[in-house]
Amino acid sequence: MSIQKIARLAGVSVATVSRVLNNSNSVKSKNRERVLEAIRESNYQPNLLARQLRTSRSSMILVMVSNIANPFCADVVKGIEEEAEKNGYRILLCNSGSDIERSKSSLGLLSGKMVDGIITMDALSNLPDLSTMIGQTPWVQCAEYADAGDVSCVGISDTEASEFAIRHLLERGCERIALINHDLSYKYAQLRERGYKTVLSQQGNSFEAIEYASELSFKAGKAAMENLLQAAAKPDAVFAVSDTLAAGAMRAIEDAGLKVPQDIAVIGFDGTELAEMVSPQLTTIEQPSRDIGRQAVSLLLRKIDNPQAPAERLMMDWRFIARASA
Incomplete structure (x- = not known):
């Protein structure tokens, strides 16, 4: 399936399809949805390497999860993946276990510019080490957050x-x-x-x-x-x-x-x-687990588009659910 056929399916120009694939902000939301729907229906797989050479972006996000076996973490990742795909990105998932050595291995992807940004769910105590390794790469700390510093965060009180x-x-x-x-x-x-x-x-x-x-x-x-x-x-x-x-x-x-x-x-x-x-x-x-994931992606994409923007801290609403156990 070529980019030209995607354009015909979506009823838009080839240039519009190209802008969607390159995650440009200049595409109208209605046209973006039509293109993404055509891509889903046709199982189109863009040449990521070619795109990276053209745009200096990989359209990949590294997601480092402390424990993927934790149902909460799994739900957050689902939200991350949904929002990433909606915006033309895919995720690479690392189950770090908050282990710095395992994190270092995954962060090796940064040197090859294989990812455009990172979402982490590591322990607060690991943030200084992670910050040194991540450097200037756009980064959002998800669910586990800092009260100050240069890292955007999303969580609850x-x-x-x-x-x-x-x-x-x-x-x-x-x-x-x-x-x-x-x-x-x-x-x-x-x-x-x-x-x-x-x-x-x-x-x-x-x-x-x-x-x-x-x-x-x-x-x-x-x-x-x-x-x-x-x-x-x-x-x-x-x-x-x-x-x-x-x-x-x-x-x-x-x-x-x-x-x-x-x-x-x-x-x-x-x-x-x-x-x-x-x-x-x-x-x-x-906790609004999937929404936490979705908001983490939104924060990250804003940081990717504007690396000099100040860190954002988003506190989301929680809900008490009374059932039979108490």
């Missing part, structure tokens, strides 16, 4: 969301609220723990029990809950920093012969599909 969850548990009569957290090298883990501690302190509640899961997995959440249940003063509620950890906690509670929420209420975080699959269904803080 983790502290505010966490505070809301703890207040909800206190209002329903819970007195011994535990937290299942993860790695504090992640900013979200720091902020969600801050929200937990702040509300308990404000309410004069002296009970504090925090378990740090070894990873964001069902198994790790179950193990963390088992540790909490061994304490002399068992919690009557648990707030977990991910739905996956919360699901593991619910299994541990059930295995101990206790009931959710009658004996122990449980709240998760992320609003993934898993929250509706467990029984009882999980009360959770829902």
Whole structure:
């Protein structure tokens, strides 16, 4: 399929098709959609190398995900891919595990100009090292963000969301609220723990029990809950920093012969599909995961078009979903 045939299918000029393929901002949105639809219908594969030689752009975005097995990360990537393809870009996915050596390997693509920009979901503690390696390449930090600096970011107010969850548990009569957290090298883990501690302190509640899961997995959440249940003063509620950890906690509670929420209420975080699959269904803080991904691409494309533009920080709305677990 040639570019000329794409133009005929879309009912536009060859020049318009070329501008869409080169991600030009001068194309009317209606014409862009017609061209992209013709491309999808015909499975057209442009010669990326030829385009790169003509435009000095690859129309590729490197996406570095800390843990693709995490349902939240997977949903964010879906949003990234949808928005990238809508704008004539494709993504290269790296499951970095927030490991700097693995990140270095993927960032080798920068030297060959194989990608036009980068979206990362790495831990905040890795940002200084990443910044050194990435240099001047357009970059957006997604979901895990910095409060200052030169990197554009998109996420939610983790502290505010966490505070809301703890207040909800206190209002329903819970007195011994535990937290299942993860790695504090992640900013979200720091902020969600801050929200937990702040509300308990404000309410004069002296009970504090925090378990740090070894990873964001069902198994790790179950193990963390088992540790909490061994304490002399068992919690009557648990707030977990991910739905996956919360699901593991619910299994541990059930295995101990206790009931959710009658004996122990449980709240998760992320609003993934898993929250509706467990029984009882999980009360959770829902992040707009796909929209976070889409907005990350929008921020990145603006940075690609204007590398000298200042960093942007976008805070998105979250939603509390009350279900049977709390």
